[in-house]
Amino acid sequence: MGVNVVPQPVSVIEREGSSRADALDVSVHGGLPSSASGSAHPEGYTLDVAPDGIRIEAADDAGAFYARQTLAQLTDAEGRVPHVHIDDFPRFAYRGAMLDVARHFFPVAAVKRYLDDIALLKLNHLHLHLTDDQGWRLQLDSWPELTGIGASTQVGGGGGGFYTADDYREIVEYAASRFITIVPEFDMPGHTNAAIAAYPELGDAPAEPYEGIEVGFSSLAIRSERTYEFVADALRELAALTPGPYLHLGGDESLATTDEDFQYFIARATAIGAATGKTLIGWHEMGRSRELPPGTIGQYWSYTTPQEGAAEHTLSFVEQGGRVILSPADAIYLDHKYDESTELGLEWANGPTGIRDSYEWEPADVVPGLAEHDILGIEAPMWTETLSTIDQVETMAFPRLASAAELAWSPRAPRVFAEFEPRLAAFTGYLDRLGVGHA
Known part of the structure; x- marks a missing residue:
């Protein structure tokens, strides 16, 4: 056989x-x-x-x-x-996937289906991107309009949606039954248009609900004390709902925030987050700060050959006592087109990402100076600007998610696609028997 x-x-x-x-x-x-x-x-x-x-x-x-x-x-x-x-046994302790439920909202049943999907590959973390310019997706008692006005939109229109606290608990419990830890993300200080639309005092100017896909235009009001009341309330409630050890604070693409203000915000917001007792995660830009709580984890999203500043910012987490999750965009961003004929997806990260591209890279060789023991693990993100159904998500995830899973689990070895191909073919046959979609 x-x-x-x-x-x-x-x-x-x-x-x-x-x-x-x-x-x-x-x-x-x-x-x-x-x-x-x-x-x-x-x-x-x-x-x-x-x-x-x-x-x-x-x-x-x-x-x-x-x-x-x-x-x-x-x-x-x-x-x-x-x-x-x-x-x-696994190579890395953290083996993850990410689902962006902010650009398009996915109901509880869809998230459970994705949890079933990723469990097939021995992945043990699901990162939920819960907030962005297009929507705030988790109800908070302390700031109810976040899921009033702030959850009313998504990319392209058609309404939005949100999770109640009970919905979120249901997702967390379902994940735990499959040995998966939920990693929730409230992205800040950028990607915050939905929050500012709900509470104008959180920004330096009012904002309207947003249904586009451009990034980098929003920012919290960095020097307002009201902002830090919001951060404290939001992270306190999120930590109380989350039994897992991690809170993700985003920190990426804060293009509307000056460097001085970004540094000020990250120092204050991460101190607030650490006070909840959780280990913090941030996208690699957060490593611009040299005032991170010890042990803060960086998530690298640049390319398999780092762009300017990406390696330096990533290593900053290690220098401050933390570790790194690798998510190179040109290899395992699952929302990217497979090739030019792919109907869905984007291609900004060095063009389309074929299945071979998703497999033939070595985690320990991406960031110069990053040692094997500095790598907590690997995560394959699924951004949803162009994806609105779980069927579309599965088609974009599989079979490339299998590449990420193998890099995260299997021992270091030369990655030869010709050797991987027959096992991948058997795996897609297994998906067919389960009724799981794939490209």
């Missing part, structure tokens, strides 16, 4: 023969403290399929869940599974 699994396991021993999966008993056991076994690593597992049964050993419940994801991929359309022994 062959062993075609994405992401590629650490070790695979193939044996002769196969069995019907539904005819084999499955036993699950706690991990053994052996340095030769995947089950000794956090989120790791061993999977043994033999004629007399299937045995899973896992370090934790997440490892057992991932073993079952591997087993599901191994099982063919006829229900047969090859006899095999697999030792497996």
